[in-house]
Amino acid sequence: MMMAEATIRDVARRAEVSVATVSRALNGFENVSERARERIADAVRDLGYVPHAGARSLSLARTNAIGVVLPDLHGEFFSEIVRGMDREASARGYLLLLSNLHGGTERAILALKAMRGRVDGLVVMAPHLSEEELARALPAGLPSMLVNTRGLTGQYPAIHLDNFSGVRAVVDHLAGLGRRRLVHIAGPAENIDALERADAFRKCAGEHGLESMIVQGDFEEESGAAAINALLAAGHRFDGVFAANDNMAIGALETLRRAGLRVPEDVAVVGFDDIPISAHLGLSTVRVRIAELGQRALARLLDGIGGGPQSGDELHAPELVIRATTEA
Amino acid sequence: MMMAEATIRDVARRAEVSVATVSRALNGFENVSERARERIADAVRDLGYVPHAGARSLSLARTNAIGVVLPDLHGEFFSEIVRGMDREASARGYLLLLSNLHGGTERAILALKAMRGRVDGLVVMAPHLSEEELARALPAGLPSMLVNTRGLTGQYPAIHLDNFSGVRAVVDHLAGLGRRRLVHIAGPAENIDALERADAFRKCAGEHGLESMIVQGDFEEESGAAAINALLAAGHRFDGVFAANDNMAIGALETLRRAGLRVPEDVAVVGFDDIPISAHLGLSTVRVRIAELGQRALARLLDGIGGGPQSGDELHAPELVIRATTEA
DNA sequence: ACGGCTGATGTAACCGGTTACATTAGCCAC
DNA sequence: GTGGCTAATGTAACCGGTTACATCAGCCGT
Numbered sequence: 040m041m042m043a044e045a046t047i048r049d050v051a052r053r054a055e056v057s058v059a060t061v062s063r064a065l066n067g068f069e070n071v072s073e074r075a076r077e078r079i080a081d082a083v084r085d086l087g088y089v090p091h092a093g094a095r096s097l098s099l100a101r102t103n104a105i106g107v108v109l110p111d112l113h114g115e116f117f118s119e120i121v122r123g124m125d126r127e128a129s130a131r132g133y134l135l136l137l138s139n140l141h142g143g144t145e146r147a148i149l150a151l152k153a154m155r156g157r158v159d160g161l162v163v164m165a166p167h168l169s170e171e172e173l174a175r176a177l178p179a180g181l182p183s184m185l186v187n188t189r190g191l192t193g194q195y196p197a198i199h200l201d202n203f204s205g206v207r208a209v210v211d212h213l214a215g216l217g218r219r220r221l222v223h224i225a226g227p228a229e230n231i232d233a234l235e236r237a238d239a240f241r242k243c244a245g246e247h248g249l250e251s252m253i254v255q256g257d258f259e260e261e262s263g264a265a266a267i268n269a270l271l272a273a274g275h276r277f278d279g280v281f282a283a284n285d286n287m288a289i290g291a292l293e294t295l296r297r298a299g300l301r302v303p304e305d306v307a308v309v310g311f312d313d314i315p316i317s318a319h320l321g322l323s324t325v326r327v328r329i330a331e332l333g334q335r336a337l338a339r340l341l342d343g344i345g346g347g348p349q350s351g352d353e354l355h356a357p358e359l360v361i362r363a364t365t366e367a
Numbered sequence: 368m369m370m371a372e373a374t375i376r377d378v379a380r381r382a383e384v385s386v387a388t389v390s391r392a393l394n395g396f397e398n399v400s401e402r403a404r405e406r407i408a409d410a411v412r413d414l415g416y417v418p419h420a421g422a423r424s425l426s427l428a429r430t431n432a433i434g435v436v437l438p439d440l441h442g443e444f445f446s447e448i449v450r451g452m453d454r455e456a457s458a459r460g461y462l463l464l465l466s467n468l469h470g471g472t473e474r475a476i477l478a479l480k481a482m483r484g485r486v487d488g489l490v491v492m493a494p495h496l497s498e499e500e501l502a503r504a505l506p507a508g509l510p511s512m513l514v515n516t517r518g519l520t521g522q523y524p525a526i527h528l529d530n531f532s533g534v535r536a537v538v539d540h541l542a543g544l545g546r547r548r549l550v551h552i553a554g555p556a557e558n559i560d561a562l563e564r565a566d567a568f569r570k571c572a573g574e575h576g577l578e579s580m581i582v583q584g585d586f587e588e589e590s591g592a593a594a595i596n597a598l599l600a601a602g603h604r605f606d607g608v609f610a611a612n613d614n615m616a617i618g619a620l621e622t623l624r625r626a627g628l629r630v631p632e633d634v635a636v637v638g639f640d641d642i643p644i645s646a647h648l649g650l651s652t653v654r655v656r657i658a659e660l661g662q663r664a665l666a667r668l669l670d671g672i673g674g675g676p677q678s679g680d681e682l683h684a685p686e687l688v689i690r691a692t693t694e695a
Numbered sequence: 696a697c698g699g700c701t702g703a704t705g706t707a708a709c710c711g712g713t714t715a716c717a718t719t720a721g722c723c724a725c
Numbered sequence: 726g727t728g729g730c731t732a733a734t735g736t737a738a739c740c741g742g743t744t745a746c747a748t749c750a751g752c753c754g755t
Contacts, residue, residue: 044483044506044507044508046740046741046742047741047742047743048741048742056704056705057704057705057706058705058706058741058742058743059704059705059706059707059743059744060703060704060705062742062743062744063703063704063743063744066743069702070702070703070704071703071704072702072703072704075703075704087507089480089483089506090483090484090741090742091483091484091740091741091742092481092482092483092484092485092742093421093424093425093430093484093485093740093741093742094425094484094710094740094741094742094743095484095741095742095743096421096710096742097421097422097425097709097710097711097712097740097741097742097743098709098710098741098742098743098744099710099742099743100710102421103481104464104485115443115446117446117449117450118443118445118446118449121445121446121449121465122445125465125467129466129467129469129478134464134465134466134481134485135464135465135466136432136462136463136464136465137449137453137462137463137464137465138457138462138463139453139457141457152417153420153431153462154420155372155417155418155419155420156418156419156420156421156422156423156711156712157420157421157432157462178372178417179372179415180372289647315644316643316644316647319617319644319647319648320647374710374711374712375711375712375713376711376712384734384735385734385735385736386711386712386713386735386736387713387714387734387735387736387737388733388734388735390712390713390714391713391714391733391734394713397732398732398733398734399733399734400732400733400734403733403734418711418712419710419711419712420712421710421711421712422710422711422712422713422740423711423712423713424712424740425710425711425712425713425739425740425741425742426711426712426713426714426739426740427712427713427740428740484741484742
């Protein structure tokens with residue numbers, strides 16, 4: 040059972056035909072006689088021959104694989120985006136070559152270069168690489184799709200989460216409920232989504248003429264709790280909290296209740312992401328269909344490889360989900 | 368910027384040396400003159416040369432990639448096991464080639480064969496493939512590690528979740544609390560973990576001399592709720608529920624409370640997996656360190672490829688987590 | 696009977712790297 | 726000056742597929 044792996048030449052020898060004929064037979068060409076076809080099928084079975092995908096892609100200049108380069112992502116987001124990509128990839132006969140970007144800039148650049156010659160295209164999500172670094176690292180001539188990554192607009196097709204429309208829906212909703220003093224718990228400053236959400240919040244709250252303030256968080260539950268504790272201790276008054284993600288919203292929610300405040304009567308709470316737990320807790324939030332975003336990114340990339348239009352930026356719109364933390 | 372991608376021969380020509388010298392220089396061999404080294408470095412920079420990993424692995428018979436073949440997994444489990452594998456892989460300079468096994472047996476076999484020549488080893492989790500199918504599908508000569516997969520013991524190294532010890536801890540715990548009439552909500556019949564948990568439950572409950580029954584679920588939250596509803600409607604009495612996973616336990620928990628039963632006073636509830644939401648709901652459960660399992664699988668596989676001992680089966684022990692649904 | 700056509704097959708170059716082996720240059724000792 | 730040694734380099738085969746092109750057999754019409 041542990042025989043050395045057979046090559047196409049072994050098959051040719053055993054079937055007493057040439058390698059060209061074997062190759063043609065295995066790839067379903069018409070011009071192969073029935074006799075040859077049978078002999079080859081027998082030889083393949085006897086030898087347990089499986090084509091060497093690496094060699095194949097070298098001569099075809101085509102790998103049937105797509106490289107996926109992601110930063111260190113939190114559980115739900117990571118698995119959902121990969122699931123979406125996988126859905127599209129396997130439907131179209133592609134494999135996914137995964138590379139997580141831990142470590143510094145240099146390692147990230149190496150990781151990107153390691154994709155050359157392994158994949159037909161790249162989906163890159165690299166929020167912490169600068170525009171120049173990214174331009175330097177992306178192998179020239181490799182079709183690439185940028186996801187939620189700043190810069191290089193126009194040079195590469197990209198797909199972004201439409202943070203602005205999500206935030207606007209939240210602020211409109213809170214304003215519609217008559218809330219007048221809002222707090223935004225922001226995510227880490229180096230995160231592009233966190234920044235966009237904070238900016239959008241500032242702008243939308245301003246348009247509604249609401250009193251608003253922004254406190255810093257880091258996307259973790261504890262930072263949401265800490266933010267609320269600090270505000271309460273400082274004697275701040277507010278009737279609505281909008282956290283940049285659900286984790287922080289949950290921390291905020293539990294802290295508010297522990298402090299004796301009623302949600303939503305005294306304070307309304309809204310998150311962002313719609314992670315599974317949010318439904319259980321009745322948290323109003325903005326649903327991001329992450330899998331769909333991943334699927335869409337891959338679909339556009341593959342269409343581009345197939346020769347379709349290499350269109351520019353695309354926005355992926357999220358959706359407001361109203362639950363108990365904003366409606367009695 | 369969109370020049371055709373340079374090859375090592377282009378670099379050699381521009382640096383006015385042979386391809387052999389370029390190859391040696393780029394791979395850090397000693398026997399290359401300083402002068403040549405510089406000229407080559409210049410040429411590489413000017414041309415934006417990036418080695419073609421596919422060609423490289425063809426001649427080296429080494430890809431620095433590991434194939435990961437998983438069934439359709441639910442969010443948390445999928446992302447955690449991949450995270451664990453990625454942690455180990457990227458620490459050792461390997462990439463992960465991901466293939467999800469949707470579709471039938473034939474597609475699964477094709478997916479496994481597609482790995483030949485792309486990877487140096489395989490981590491396979493294929494609970495729905497029979498032993499013969501698996502033996503037929505695994506490319507001969509490709510080091511493989513089986514995860515939570517029945518059969519082929521001895522032929523391939525494997526790592527399994529130790530369902531038995533987890534279940535025993537649960538039943539011991541419930542018995543220790545004085546519970547005497549237990550219900551087990553089982554997972555889908557074709558799932559190996561579900562089967563093992565149900566078997567272990569039967570055995571352990573028997574050893575304690577407890578009254579026990581098993582009802583069928585499908586790992587989804589709704590099936591947990593449905594199971595409880597059916598039992599209550601039928602007038603069954605019980606003081607402990609052990610669901611084969613947390614999702615079903617949560618469905619059961621909410622249904623019990625909605626029916627006016629107190630948890631844990633009237634009925635204790637235990638799940639399995641320890642998904643993040645369980646901590647929030649105070650659900651007692653069995654924690655499976657999934658990432659650790661994935662990491663361990665990859666580590667053993669890589670050790671094996673490196674020539675280490677190809678040891679046999681390994682059990683991955685989970686841990687009982689006691690929370691509010693079993694302790695007042 | 697023969698030229699031309701069609702269909703099956705084989706030969707060998709190629710994809711882009713690595714590397715065994717041959718070759719050359721440079722240096723030293725005698 | 727020459728033989729022997731070492732270090733640097735080049736040539737070409739090889740990894741395992743694909744495919745352009747050449748070849749060849751068989752069949753047709755005239």
